[in-house]
Every structure is written in C-alpha cells, then in structure tokens.
Amino acid sequence: MTDYILEMQGIVKEFPGVKALNDVNFKVKRGEIHCLVGENGAGKSTLMKVLSGVYPYGSYTGDIRYNGEVQKFRKISDSEGKGIVIIYQELALIPELSIYENIFFGHEIMKGKSIDWNETITQARNMLGKVGLKADPSQPVKTLGVGNQQLVEIAKALSKDVKLLILDEPTASLNEDDSQNLLQLLRELKAQGVTCIMISHKLREITAIADTITVLRDGATITTMDATSRTIEEAEIIKYMVGREMDNIYPKRKKHAFGDIALELKNWTVVDPVKNREILHHIDLHVRKGEIVGIQGLMGAGRTELAMSMFGNPTGYRISTGKLFMDGRGVTLKHPKDAIRHGLAYVSEDRKGNGLFLGQDIRYNITISNLEELVDGLSINENEEIAIANDYKESINIKAPSIEQKVGNLSGGNQQKVQLAKWMFAKPNVLILDEPTRGIDVGAKYEIYSLMNRLVEQGMSIIMISSELPEVLGMSDRLYVMSEGTIAGELLTEDATEEKVMAMAVSS
Ligand SMILES: Nc1ncnc2c1ncn2[C@@H]1O[C@H](COP(=O)(O)OP(=O)(O)OP(=O)(O)O)[C@@H](O)[C@H]1O
Ligand SMILES: [Mg+2]
Known part of the structure; x- marks a missing residue:
C-alpha cells in the first residue's frame, strides 16, 4: 500500500460560466490531519464534493485514487462504502429526530425486515462515548447546542466505520471551548488511525492542528506545506492564500x-x-x-x-x-x-435564515433592500441598479462570473458578502x-x-x-x-x- 490514502490528480470541475477547479492536485497521507485552506470561492468545498461523489464520476475530469486504486464514485453511498465520510459546511442533521435516529439515519441497523431499535440505541450510546458527548441518545437533536450537534455528526461518521473523515469548516459556528473540544477529538481519532481533512478559515486552529496544509487559490493548488518538520506561521499561509504579503x-x-x-x-x-x-x-x-x-x-x-x-x-x-x-x-x-x-439594520450571523433569496441573483439580493433609491418615475432605473450591484461586487470582491449569478450557487463566504452588501446599500x-x-x-x-x-x-x-x-x-x-x-x-x-x-x- 502507498503512504497516501488519497491522491487526487488533475481535477477539473466546471459549472456554467465558472471553472471551480482548474487542475487541482491534492495528496493526503494515511493517518494525518490535512488542512485545506483558501479564499472564499477558491474551490475547497467543490473539491470535497468531487471526492465524495456528490458530483459524480463523469461530471469532472482527473483521477481520484484511494488506497492506490482509481475510484469512480457515482453517488455519496459509493464513497461512504469505502469509509470516506464528509460533514458539510451546513450541518445535515434532522432537528426533530432523536440522536440515535440521526446517527443511523440512512444506514439503519436491521433485524430481519424491521429496524433493531435496541441495538441502534446501544450502538448510539457507544458512539456518543467515543466522541465524549454526555447526552441521552433518545434526546431530540434540536435540544443540543451547535457544538454538540457537531459531535453527533462525528458520531454518525464513526458509525459508518470512517477511514477518511472530511470536515468542512467544522468550527465556524462553535465557541472557543467547543472548538478546542472538537480539535482534541480529531487528535484522538488520528491516534486511532482515522485520516482527516479539515477545511477552515481559522488560521490559529490550522497552525495548531495540521500535519500538512494545502492552499487552493482560484481553483488550483498553490502549495502543500509539511507542518510536522517545521513551524508554519499564519503570515505564510495568508501570503499563499491571497497571493501577496498582508502586513x-x-x-x-x-x-x-x-x-x-x-x-x-x-x-x-x-x-x-x-x-x-x-x-x-x-x-x-x-x-x-x-x-x-x-x-x-x-x-x-x-x-x-x-x-x-x-x-x-x-x-x-x-x-x-x-x-x-x-x-x-x-x-x-x-x-x-x-x-x-x-x-436600524441588523445583519445576522445565520446565513440560511437571514432572508437571502437563494434562487435569485446577486443584483436582486443587493438592491431589494432599498429599491426606493432606484425608482425613476414609475420604474426602477435598471442601469443604476446594475452599476450599484457591480460596485459592491467589486469593492468587497464577491466571487462570481457576474451579478446575474444565483446566490444559491455562491460559496458560503460569498453569500455572506452579498448579505453584507445588501444591508450596506440599505444605508x-x-x-x-x-x-x-x-x-x-x-x-x-x-x-x-x-x-x-x-x-x-x-x-x-x-x-x-x-x-x-x-x-x-x-x-x-x-x-x-x-x-x-x-x-x-x-x-x-x-x-x-x-x-x-x-x-x-x-x-x-
Ligand atoms: N452549483 C454551482 N453552480 C455554479 N457555481 C458554483 C456551484 N458551486 C460552486 N460554484 C462556484 O465554484 C467556486 C468554488 O466554490 P466553493 O464552494 O468550492 O468555494 P469554497 O472554497 O468552499 O469557498 P468558502 O470558503 O466561501 O466556502 C465559486 O466560484 C462558486 O461560486
Ligand atoms: Mg466552502
């Protein structure tokens, strides 16, 4: 077997009008914690979706090798079957269901033709022990804080016998204690042989936990740094991320x-x-x-x-x-x-529930908050609307082919920028x-x-x-x-x- 559990080579992934990944090479060593960093829209989440089969074989070009073998994942269950589990940027738990139902949702433990609930609860308790969450497995997930919900996601991954765990910004909405707790858990999983890929914008965390750091910029691999042989400073990561020194x-x-x-x-x-x-x-x-x-x-x-x-x-x-x-x-x-x-205006921390119209484009979302300013007689001055939306797109660097792009297709961070622009324009x-x-x-x-x-x-x-x-x-x-x-x-x-x-x- 090779030292690398995963080798992604020459990955190219296009969406209409956007080349999200343009020849990415990404190699992960067995048993390491590998951090993937880069600016909003650099292609981090897309790369992980290619890996997990969300974007099926045939919808991208390039090779994915896992344990030395070329893989052709057509759906998520294909990659999960091989022990690759991804925890998404937005958690995917079902709030009303209990912890144990969530952990085994989609891969229920069966006894004959029906679900074996006793075994499910026993195993769920076992998984909660492994992630260090002291909770009753029959408790609905919605009664837990975000930090603990994140632990349930990891328990769910463990129940699928995970070998390669992918976490997309796991600590973005966690407080300091919960974040530290989660990082400690990743270290323990590593000691048990689980390989981990973590995406994060929190550079302090990355320098603390990474064995290897790969930087993506504009859909391409910029560099891969070995953090076990030397100390990597935040400033160095920033330089590669943004392509210039930021003093x-x-x-x-x-x-x-x-x-x-x-x-x-x-x-x-x-x-x-x-x-x-x-x-x-x-x-x-x-x-x-x-x-x-x-x-x-x-x-x-x-x-x-x-x-x-x-x-x-x-x-x-x-x-x-x-x-x-x-x-x-x-x-x-x-x-x-x-x-x-x-x-008075309020820009909330919660991107999903904050009134962005995900099916509408950037221009609509920015200008909707203050259409009065654009009224010219009886109609909206469309030229001005376009100019204003373009101005915001440029000034805070919203990454998209044009202001006609649907907000739902933007990367997480770029959605946040649209929401800021919207309220700033409301003046x-x-x-x-x-x-x-x-x-x-x-x-x-x-x-x-x-x-x-x-x-x-x-x-x-x-x-x-x-x-x-x-x-x-x-x-x-x-x-x-x-x-x-x-x-x-x-x-x-x-x-x-x-x-x-x-x-x-x-x-x-
Ligand atoms: N379904 C889609 N349709 C069109 N474009 C998309 C789609 N998904 C992603 N993109 C584009 O692909 C690029 C990469 O997006 P991706 O979500 O991978 O970025 P990211 O590095 O995860 O960013 P962030 O740090 O903001 O989460 C962006 O320009 C994004 O707008
Ligand atoms: Mg992302």
Missing part, C-alpha cells in the same frame, strides 16, 4: 470626530416569555454617529439577544423596563420593519453586525473592514458583535463587554487588551 489585517481609519448619539439604550431589561426568565438586565449603552462600537462577550452572554431585542424583537421577547432612543427620541420598535423604517443610520466575518477569508475580511471604515467616515454608526476578540480590538473605537446578560464593563479600544476584556467577560 496589516485591520485597515487604518482616518481620524474623525464623532457626532451626536445615534442610538441609546437606557435601563433595558428583557424577558424571554417562553422560558419566563429575564435574559438582559438593566443595560445602558450608546453609539455616536461615525463610531464603531464593539460588543464582546462569551457565547451565551446575551449579545445576539440584545441585538434582536433592539431590532424590533422578532423572537417575541418582552421589554420589561427601559427605552430605546434614536437620534435622541424615544421609539418603540414592535417589528423589524419598524426598526428598518427608523434607520441605515445604525448598522448592527452580528459576527459579520464568520466563514470569511482573511483577504475578504480586510475588504469588509475597509467598507465599514468608509461607512462610518460618512457618518453611519456601527455596532459590531463578534466573538473574535482581535477583530473587535482591531476595528472598534470603544467596546462593551457583556457577561450573563449585563454590561460588565466599557473600554476605549486604545486602553483595551485581550486580558482586560477576558477578565470582564468572566466577571459575573
């Missing part, structure tokens, strides 16, 4: 004076009526015109709840005390539409960004940060919620630290350090 990750903003207070919360207390529990306690905060205010805090500190309660409360919370002021006037926002009408007075750069590559982050700078220079206010502390420190003028539903502290960014912020975040 500054956060673009400098021109110093400018802030204006009046654009939005203020006073004594804001919020109750979750379903759980009958107070989730936010007496919050005071404000943001001025032209200012970027960061909101930092651990997962569960109440940051997203805070944003939702300001943005017209779509989740049905009850504001038990307090008031929201916009431009100094008290307002009651009963619905997100009220919020938008008052000049709100106050823009709330919730984890705006999740799943976004380093180069594109820079472009998004530059765009944020441009917006505040024009007088917009931005509230940025992010669990990436370096990003909050790099971009905000001032920041609030939340802990257990309260504001635990406030800092000017120039006085803030990672240590000070973390101390506040765990203070209550």
